[in-house]
Amino acid sequence: MGWNRKVLRVNLTAGTCTPEPLNMEWANDYLGSRGLASKYLVSEIDPKVDPLSPENKMIMATGPLTGTMASTGGRYTVVTKGALTNAIACSNSGGFFGAEMKFAGWDMIIFEGKSPKPVYLFVENDKAELRDAAHLWGKTCWETEATIKSSHQDPQIRVSSIGGAGENLALFACIVNDLHRAAGRSGVGAVMGSKNLKAVALRGTQGVSGIKDFPAFMAAANAGKKVLADNAVTGQGLPKYGTQVLMNVINEMGALPTRNHRDVQFEDAGKISAEAMHEKRPTDGKAHLVTNAACFGCTIACGRISKIDETHFSVKNSPKYWGASGGLEYEAAWALGAANGVGDLEALQYANLLCNEHGMDPISFGATVGAAMELHDLGILTKEQIGVDAVFGSAEALCKLVEMTAHGEGFGKELGQGSARLCAKYGRPDLSMSVKSQEFPAYDGRGIQGIGLAYATSNRGACHLRGYTIASEVLGIPVKTDPLVTEGKPELVKAFQDATGVFDSAGICVFTSFAWTLADVQPQLQAACEGDWSMDKLNLVGERIWNMERQFNLAAGMTAKDDDLPPRLKTEPAKTGPAKGKVSGVEQMIPEYYKVRGWTPEGVPEQGTLSRLGL
Amino acid sequence: MRVTVKLYATLSDYLPAGSKNNRLEVEVAEGVTVNAVLASFLLPPKLTHLVLLNGVFIPPEARATTSVAEGNIIAVWPPIAGG
Numbered sequence: 001m002g003w004n005r006k007v008l009r010v011n012l013t014a015g016t017c018t019p020e021p022l023n024m025e026w027a028n029d030y031l032g033s034r035g036l037a038s039k040y041l042v043s044e045i046d047p048k049v050d051p052l053s054p055e056n057k058m059i060m061a062t063g064p065l066t067g068t069m070a071s072t073g074g075r076y077t078v079v080t081k082g083a084l085t086n087a088i089a090c091s092n093s094g095g096f097f098g099a100e101m102k103f104a105g106w107d108m109i110i111f112e113g114k115s116p117k118p119v120y121l122f123v124e125n126d127k128a129e130l131r132d133a134a135h136l137w138g139k140t141c142w143e144t145e146a147t148i149k150s151s152h153q154d155p156q157i158r159v160s161s162i163g164g165a166g167e168n169l170a171l172f173a174c175i176v177n178d179l180h181r182a183a184g185r186s187g188v189g190a191v192m193g194s195k196n197l198k199a200v201a202l203r204g205t206q207g208v209s210g211i212k213d214f215p216a217f218m219a220a221a222n223a224g225k226k227v228l229a230d231n232a233v234t235g236q237g238l239p240k241y242g243t244q245v246l247m248n249v250i251n252e253m254g255a256l257p258t259r260n261h262r263d264v265q266f267e268d269a270g271k272i273s274a275e276a277m278h279e280k281r282p283t284d285g286k287a288h289l290v291t292n293a294a295c296f297g298c299t300i301a302c303g304r305i306s307k308i309d310e311t312h313f314s315v316k317n318s319p320k321y322w323g324a325s326g327g328l329e330y331e332a333a334w335a336l337g338a339a340n341g342v343g344d345l346e347a348l349q350y351a352n353l354l355c356n357e358h359g360m361d362p363i364s365f366g367a368t369v370g371a372a373m374e375l376h377d378l379g380i381l382t383k384e385q386i387g388v389d390a391v392f393g394s395a396e397a398l399c400k401l402v403e404m405t406a407h408g409e410g411f412g413k414e415l416g417q418g419s420a421r422l423c424a425k426y427g428r429p430d431l432s433m434s435v436k437s438q439e440f441p442a443y444d445g446r447g448i449q450g451i452g453l454a455y456a457t458s459n460r461g462a463c464h465l466r467g468y469t470i471a472s473e474v475l476g477i478p479v480k481t482d483p484l485v486t487e488g489k490p491e492l493v494k495a496f497q498d499a500t501g502v503f504d505s506a507g508i509c510v511f512t513s514f515a516w517t518l519a520d521v522q523p524q525l526q527a528a529c530e531g532d533w534s535m536d537k538l539n540l541v542g543e544r545i546w547n548m549e550r551q552f553n554l555a556a557g558m559t560a561k562d563d564d565l566p567p568r569l570k571t572e573p574a575k576t577g578p579a580k581g582k583v584s585g586v587e588q589m590i591p592e593y594y595k596v597r598g599w600t601p602e603g604v605p606e607q608g609t610l611s612r613l614g615l
Numbered sequence: 616m617r618v619t620v621k622l623y624a625t626l627s628d629y630l631p632a633g634s635k636n637n638r639l640e641v642e643v644a645e646g647v648t649v650n651a652v653l654a655s656f657l658l659p660p661k662l663t664h665l666v667l668l669n670g671v672f673i674p675p676e677a678r679a680t681t682s683v684a685e686g687n688i689i690a691v692w693p694p695i696a697g698g
Contacts, residue, residue, distance in 0.1 A: 231694075232661070232664070232693065232694035233694045233695060233696045234696075236625075236693075236694070237624065237693060237694050237695035237696060238695070238696060240624070240625065241624050241695060242697075243696075243697035243698045244697065245623070245624050245692070245695045245696075245697055246695070246696075246697030248621075248623050248637070248690070249623070249665065249667075249690075249692060249695070249697075252621070252667050252670045252688075252690045253667065253670045254670050270636050270637065274624070275623060275624065275627065275637055329698075330697045330698065331698070464698065465698065468698065470697075470698075471696070474665075475665070475695070475696050476665070476672075477696070480672065480674065482672075483672075510698070511696070511698060514696045577670050578669065578670040578671045
């Protein structure tokens with residue numbers, strides 16, 4: 001079996017840590033990680049609960065392949081009701097924390113209630129206890145990790161923690177592990193902060209045991225690794241250039257949202273691209289990129305480790321930022337750059353460092369700055385109100401605003417509420433480029449029609465990783481589809497959404513899907529886990545997870561009206577590029593999408609659909 | 616007529632030394648095809664993966680028959696992905 005069959009339930013109100021058996025019936029139906037933790041969440045909380053109240057729960061979960069020899073088997077998820085979205089949240093992170101949870105003997109940790117004072121959870125194999133975190137409160141994620149490792153005199157402890165953003169309940173606060181990996185989206189860090197839970201520190205020395213058929217598993221895992229190595233994308237493209245290589249691609253296609261989606265092409269895209277990260281700087285003769293990096297068990301290694309220009313205005317007096325550190329990935333570079341019209345690569349790296357250090361989602365933070373800059377441009381927000389001259393393209397403003405938001409100072413507090421609340425407060429809710437209050441990632445739904453539908457229907461708010469149709473519409477994986485048309489996109493979006501549910505729930509990285517299909521994952525699961533894990537079952541599990549998440553959101557009060565894009569995407573045509581003159585066809589696609597899903601015209605799963613999925 | 620060729624990621628190695636911003640303007644004959652423009656760069660076929668003409672994807676089977684016009688931009692990438 002790929003599971004340890006053990007759950008740690010942590011009641012923060014009572015201060016107790018209690019082991020309990022994993023519900024294997026649910027594991028059989030929902031696989032693990034995202035699917036299984038979501039099943040626990042929907043079964044244990046009222047969907048209408050205030051996300052920041054003690055009644056919300058937060059679950060850290062692994063999948064059956066987490067910690068195994070399967071490539072990329074290091075993923076873990078944080079499942080809760082999202083602070084930013086009021087929808088079900090599942091934020092997925094790499095690094096080494098997930099595997100450590102497995103090595104300590106646990107499949108998931110459920111946090112409930114609220115601690116009366118700041119605490120952190122320390123787990124060493126079977127031993128689990130809450131410890132006082134008064135000395136950690138106020139520290140950054142980086143300081144917290146270093147302090148915990150030092151105080152336990154064990155550098156091999158793995159830590160997930162919140163920084164000031166989570167403590168201050170910034171609604172896009174994330175949970176950072178291994179310094180620069182994060183469960184980033186939907187405000188899971190704010191939920192953790194609301195519980196007075198500063199960090200989770202794990203040490204596991206038990207390895208992973210109980211793989212059902214070990215020789216078969218190793219054969220399947222090795223076969224999977226060969227597919228990844230032989231594939232030009234996962235074997236060469238991603239390790240060499242990382243996700244950042246998309247900057248020029250998406251810009252050429254006229255789908256790079258720029259200046260809060262006013263434009264779809266950024267004149268400085270080349271300056272903040274993967275290619276630019278490889279170029280030597282005129283100031284010090286060094287390239288921004290130092291090396292690539294891999295998470296636990298990963299044979300792709302798309303991660304970027306970079307070194308900022310020490311002479312840049314943002315860090316010239318702050319040597320602590322001069323070392324090599326994580327970034328820039330495509331999403332962060334876009335959100336901190338093109339979304340605000342900022343073409344200063346070093347400023348983006350500085351903002352990205354602060355997001356990692358203080359625990360903020362760079363996508364939502366960057367996009368919220370873009371919305372603030374547009375409010376400023378329209379004269380709705382003044383320089384005095386913001387505290388800095390936040391004109392589009394100002395690297396200085398970006399750097400100042402990231403500091404203010406990280407520390408919860410001045411206008412930074414307002415930015416920390418995200419773009420939907422910010423724009424509503426100042427009377428222009430239409431200027432928030434978000435769905436379910438979560439900001440868009442780095443693709444424009446006018447130039448790439450399918451991703452617009454994926455954003456609109458994503459269960460966790462606007463997100464590219466819930467149905468990455470870019471693979472097909474841009475990259476031709478598994479087959480090329482025309483990004484400019486709406487025909488066939490409802491079926492495409494559903495297929496990506498359902499398959500992603502399985503990848504996420506298995507405990508592996510969705511980037512494997514650039515080379516793998518479910519048929520490559522299936523033999524690994526079948527060999528690792530007891531029971532039937534046929535292709536038919538995996539397809540059913542993916543669709544079941546999606547519908548379960550949908551049911552939660554509907555019960556939380558969401559309706560078909562929440563499956564929509566902002567007016568700008570539907571009424572303001574793209575100004576340049578191949579999509580010039582086009583708007584998103586989301587309103588035409590939604591009815592067909594509901595039909596393909598087996599939902600009513602109101603977006604509610606039909607009884608027949610629920611019965612077929614065992615819901 | 617003149618067209619612009621942009622070669623990205625590892626394909627930038629196939630641009631003449633001194634090229635900037637991954638691009639080069641080239642003089643070509645009227646009515647020339649995408650493949651004909653790219654031929655002079657000696658790109659390995661396996662790496663000539665994503666080809667955009669003015670931002671629009673040109674499938675491999677159409678590259679030998681799709682003509683380019685004055686001022687067009689051809690951008691090429693090897694197999695890559697992001698997220």
